[in-house]
Amino acid sequence: MISTITMKWDGKSLELIDQRKLPLVEEYVKCGTSDCVAHAIKDMIVRGAPAIGASAAFGYVLGAIENRSNLTLIAMKEVKHKLATTRPTAVNLFWALERMHSKFLELYSDKNENEVIEILKIEAEKIAEEDMEINKRMGNFGQELFSNDATVITHCNAGALATVDYGTAVGVIHAALDHGKKIHAYVDETRPYLQGARLTAWELLKLGVDTTLICDNMAGWVMKTRKVDAIIVGADRIAANGDTANKIGTYSLALIAKKHGVKVYVAAPLSTIDVSIQDGSKIPIEERSHDEVTQIRGVKIAPENVKVYNPAFDVTDAELVDAIITERGVLRYPYTESISKVFK
Numbered sequence: 001m002i003s004t005i006t007m008k009w010d011g012k013s014l015e016l017i018d019q020r021k022l023p024l025v026e027e028y029v030k031c032g033t034s035d036c037v038a039h040a041i042k043d044m045i046v047r048g049a050p051a052i053g054a055s056a057a058f059g060y061v062l063g064a065i066e067n068r069s070n071l072t073l074i075a076m077k078e079v080k081h082k083l084a085t086t087r088p089t090a091v092n093l094f095w096a097l098e099r100m101h102s103k104f105l106e107l108y109s110d111k112n113e114n115e116v117i118e119i120l121k122i123e124a125e126k127i128a129e130e131d132m133e134i135n136k137r138m139g140n141f142g143q144e145l146f147s148n149d150a151t152v153i154t155h156c157n158a159g160a161l162a163t164v165d166y167g168t169a170v171g172v173i174h175a176a177l178d179h180g181k182k183i184h185a186y187v188d189e190t191r192p193y194l195q196g197a198r199l200t201a202w203e204l205l206k207l208g209v210d211t212t213l214i215c216d217n218m219a220g221w222v223m224k225t226r227k228v229d230a231i232i233v234g235a236d237r238i239a240a241n242g243d244t245a246n247k248i249g250t251y252s253l254a255l256i257a258k259k260h261g262v263k264v265y266v267a268a269p270l271s272t273i274d275v276s277i278q279d280g281s282k283i284p285i286e287e288r289s290h291d292e293v294t295q296i297r298g299v300k301i302a303p304e305n306v307k308v309y310n311p312a313f314d315v316t317d318a319e320l321v322d323a324i325i326t327e328r329g330v331l332r333y334p335y336t337e338s339i340s341k342v343f344k
């Protein structure tokens with residue numbers, strides 16, 4: 001059983017808060033099938049790397065339940081493929097599906113269908129529970145980087161909603177508050193999907209953080225003219241050399257931060273680090289619908305036939321990142337060494 005703001009799992013269905021409607025409407029979508037979970041990931045009902053991973057794990061279990069009468073390797077490969085072809089960038093999705101599928105491979109030839117399904121349920125719940133625990137550990141390591149009165153800028157949503165609970169970058173802010181620190185957070189609205197304005201501002205206000213919403217193109221000016229100590233963001237995939245894919249706009253933020261002596265921190269679990277990829281150039285970048293750029297909440301804001309480019313993520317070069325906060329501690333540049341050490 002899992003019950004958080006982001007997701008609720010009762011062994012038979014997965015309820016996901018509909019993140020497309022927040023903060024105006026708090027409504028859950030109930031998924032009783034793997035198709036429904038795949039659709040929820042693709043359609044951004046659930047989003048954020050660790051939340052996508054955990055949802056896919058539960059989707060895999062629902063796929064096994066659907067195939068109870070014919071629980072074959074072919075059937076489960078299809079379930080895995082359906083869930084894996086939803087979003088390409090966040091590696092947690094593939095990590096969670098690999099973990100579920102390896103469990104299935106270990107079991108299916110000598111256990112009966114019911115036993116296999118029960119063990120898969122336990123594995124998916126473990127992924128979700130571990131995520132919550134890992135985020136708290138990351139928070140504790142990360143908060144040590146902040147002074148007692150720190151001002152940060154955060155981008156996109158790396159809060160409880162982007163994970164099973166607690167968050168990665170927002171988890172660090174949460175932990176800092178729990179340690180009695182005062183944090184002022186500037187939140188980038190995060191065009192075009194507005195995860196910052198809609199989700200992060202909502203979460204930070206609920207935590208009691210002194211929160212100021214800015215448009216993405218204001219961040220440079222804020223760093224130049226006001227006190228900003230650090231940028232803190234999550235990640236969707238980190239290559240073996242520390243190059244970090246995160247929401248589009250993170251790269252520009254990091255470049256501007258360097259110019260102004262502002263620290264750049266990435267908070268991400270080890271499941272976000274893809275050691276099979278040498279550097280950021282190999283990270284697949286999702287391109288999303290042009291409507292996200294030409295419309296705001298269904299209202300057209302651009303001329304009809306204008307060309308549009310809408311990459312959902314960018315890659316920040318490792319040397320621009322001052323620290324990667326993980327559940328095993330704070331990693332420092334050069335990341336090729338610190339990452340390989342932590343994976344030994």
Ligand code: MRU
Binds near residue numbers: 158246248312
């Ligand atoms: O497109 P999204 O909303 O899924 O993008 C999410 C992000 O870029 C987050 O910053 C990232 O997944 C880290 S979440 C802990």
